[in-house]
Amino acid sequence: GDTLPLFHDGVFRFYHLRDRGHHGAKNGLGAHQWAHISSTDLVHWREHPLAVPITREDEGSICTGSVFVHDGAYYAFYATRGLDRAENLSLATGTDGIHFAKTEPNPFLRAGPRYAGGFRDPVVFRHAQTGQFHLLVSTTLRADKRACLAQYVSKDLKTWEETEPFLIEERKEVPECPDYFEWNGWYYLLFSYGQVARYRMS
DSSP states (O other), X not given: OOOEEXXXXXXXXXXXXXXXXXXXHXXXXXXXXXXXXXXXXXXXXXXXXXXXXXXXXXXXXXXXXXXXXXXXXXEEEEEEEETTOOEEEEEEEESSSSOOEEOSSSSOBOOOTXXXXXXXXXXXXXXXXXXXXXXXXXXXXXXXXXXXXXXXXXXXXXXXXXXEEEEEXXXXXOOEEEEEEEETTEEXXXXXXXXXXXXXXX
């Protein structure tokens, strides 16, 4: 589930969650890991080794995230759900889009006091005018449980600073699996409520 698409250097890559026991493994945490298939024509597909596997006992699940390419490096941003069910952001990097190594410290980012109800599904984009990197995270506001995409900014994809939320809506649930892109002069923000996709335009 939760396919994480990437197109780079003529290759379509689909990272996706591989589940164990229909979300029953690891005491209901799912023991998800990132699987990976690729294609150059969307017809013929190649299966690769796990891109981001569980490697530590305290990792209950490698959750949804996104892969961002910058200066020849692949950055796999994801949420780790611990055995205590807390969600924190982690990072693995690589040079070929196939093999990734987890960085240290991992997790590298935890929810601040403003947020509660989850901290997952990170997606990264770079602002074309400023060159600054933006990290969006699915969560809710602690004060009133409203849907929220928390936002962090960075100049180097390593050190992140919290800034104002990217999106706040009146719904009382996490806006899951966001994505963000520009196409033909419009900016699109996608996410889901209750497994139903929604989008916003700017």
